[in-house]
Amino acid sequence: MSSAAASPSLLRRLIEDSRSAMGMALVAILVAAAIFGPMLSPYGPDTADFLATLAPPSSAHLLGTDDLGRDVLSRILAGARVSLLVAVASVGCALVVGVPIGLVAGYRGKRTDAVLMRCMDVLLAFPGILLALGIAAALGASLVNTIIAIAVINTPTIARVARAQAMLVSRLDYVKANRALGFGDMTIMLRCVLPNTLSPVLVQASLMLASSIITESYLSFLGLGVQPPTPTWGNMLKDAISFIDQATWLAWFPGAAIFLTVLGFNLFGDGLRDRLDPRD
């Protein structure tokens, strides 16, 4: 029931599995880039050098420069920071909103459950990107609004997972015993049900980080996510299209960054899923 005791061996097993090890390595690189990037990058992401526009990769600019002479490597490192920020913030918001909803629905059951889950189902029925597009259209495109949009997409799934687990836990005898002891619903939900609900929710959240990064890159590529001059891998690719045959490096590197990051998360997520539900 409680996976707290299982976690250490889970982690170890994950490391042993080469797939998830590779995945974790890639993710670690992303996180390192995000945290240490600005210190390590040779130039600022906005530093324009008009004498070296559209320069191919060289010793001065390891990954080349773009049409404004900005160093691609520095921009990619900065983009890592944005991607990670958006992913963590949007999943975090989804947790903050989704977990209470799922908790209350799972614990209370009956009508509360029906109403809350209906709302979540409607949100789920809406294809994610469309919802994000709609929100971007309504609120305007910006970093904050992108985070909001992705959080809205993520919330129903978190709520469902939380609800499923909360329902299981709420049926257990110790919850009944606490009710019989006289503890109020709020206390029971917070002290008994919530801590025992978190495990699967957190697993789901970590799997959602990957999809959040993808969604952000899609939105930014369309010009409806994070706006220039803030570099994000998506909008770097957008700019790359105009110069596609002159400066292919502008397309290769940001795209590869997205690809490798998402691959890393997917490898790790696969490993995680296999360990938790081995069927092969």
Add this chain to the structure above:
Amino acid sequence: MKMLLSRILSIIPVLFGLCVLSFMLLAMIPGDPVTAMLGLDADPQAAAALRTKFALGQPLPIRFISWFGHLLTGDLGRSIQTGRPVLNMVLTALIPTMELGLVALIVSLLIAIPAGVISASKRNSIADYSVSLISLAGLSLPSFWLAILLILFLSIRLQIFPSSGYVPFLEDPVAAIQHIALPGITLGVAMAAATMRMTRAAMLDVLNTDYIRTARAKGLPRRGVIWRHALRNALIPVTTLVGLQLGQLMGGVVVTETVFAWPGIGKLTVDAIFARDFPVVQGAILASAVLFVVINLITDLLYATLDPRLRRRL
């Protein structure tokens, strides 16, 4: 029959929910709703007329009822840019999208099913692992990146396919195929990745059943067993997944249409957002969502017809 009917009817509350959500999206726009619908240089008389027609001064629930009423009569408003009825624009845009979806589906099935079957039947071999890795890579590949790379190599360098534009099939089939090739492949590859894994998993499940083991024990040739019995059973969940994919791939559709200037519903949505043409945005988003739900429903029903166990319940 009763099950069939109840399944069909069950999407009605969902569709209604979609309408509510679409309405609320627009209602969220800060500022005057009239500006949202007519643009900034609206004629004051037209503005007043609009205000009455859509009950814009009233509280939200009444506005919703008014909007919904118009929706049911097919009136989705008019585009701010072109003045054309939104419904017409949306319906016109749906056709290229459907074409694209169909081609992508074919491409993905052509890739995914054989790959899935092979990897399942030669489990844990090199073929299996490479398929797994390729499919994982495919899932992680952003479709707009793939699109750009395909344009770079096949359109610009090798000059095989055009990089943008749309030709209706009936006008000029050859040109149509040329134009649909790159977008179709882009979208198809993305779909193939997930379908591949699903096919593999479904085949593995089926191959492990006693039913198959009995057939093998009876001495039926391995090839025959795999292709006839196992595949047919495995196709059942795959059908469902394909339906889901068509929805999940909305992001791919939007982005692919944008990159290749494909005049489908995705491009319509994005262009309208940039032009701040909110009636079109709302109409396009609603239409896409409805399409998604309907496709899921059809897939469900297809699934039920295919699986003889469920057919009895129909």
Add this chain to the structure above:
Amino acid sequence: MSKPLLIANDLVKSFPVSGGGNQARFRAVDGVSLSVDRGKTLAVVGESGCGKSTVGSLLLRLQDADSGRILLDGEDALALDRAGLRRFRRRVQVVFQDPFASLDPRERIRDVLVRPMLLHGLCDRATALKRAAELMDAVGLSATQLERFPHQFSGGQRQRIAIARALSVQPDLIICDEPVSALDVSVQAQVVNLLQDLQRETGVAFIFISHDLAVVRHLAHDVAVMYAGRVVERAVTSELFGNPYHPYTRALLAAAPRIDVGAKGHALLAGEPPDPANPAPGCRFAGRCPHAQPSCTAGDQPPLSAVVPAHLSACVFARDLPPFAEAQSSAAHTPAALRVAAYRRARDREARSGDAEGPRT
């Protein structure tokens, strides 16, 4: 004691039946009346599915009955406001069956025992900690174990902790829902005797729900036998075991597995158990009753009425049943029963004096 501590009257609880259309409901509890005196033990016995656990749930107010009354010391327990309900919860406690599910895996034992005391404002934290240590002693564990987590204890120990938790708020009544069924036979005896000792020391009353008549024999003052949602027999323990007046009780007594001849099988309980959603007319047990007459399957269900004073039976032909020899009952010879008896003999030898208030054997 003259006035019962808890009286339940005509409790009814039904549940919707899936697939049976909108109206089909299944009556898990169909007009059950019980009472228990202060400091005594009432056993509620029956096979699984008879509704006894639901009765416990209703008495604890974890679920609300569709109709009926519950009186605690004469006070209506169903018409309580929030403060009243909290007081009720302090006075009526519970011990559940599954020792592995009844304790929060993330809570230390110390908190398990202390928090309820603080919730009801019984004392301050320092005193509560002292009381927690005393409770651990009282249930046969050590105060040094307060810092541990539930998974560090065995099944029997966890049940003791659950009992300690129930006692922490100094209740008047503890509802024990199959508290020993999930334990090893040897441990069962220890826990049953612990409950008896605690009753003697603290004067707490028990409602002991079980499917095992043997366990109940040494512990209970009164027994109520349930079948298909109703009480079919009610008597003082010795009377029930000595001279059961309902065919179902007799079948239960004869069917208990004996240690010397092995499982007897369910020869006496052959036939179809009733379909709960579509009850047949007449007595619910008629389909499996060896003494059934044609009139048993017609009309209303037979009411629970006194055969002799203080011995109630729902069998219309109670008085006409053949005499029941104690030898027919294997209930005295199950492993559990023998262990419990041995324990008691050993313990009684020690505490021979001043032992005025014990359940009759």
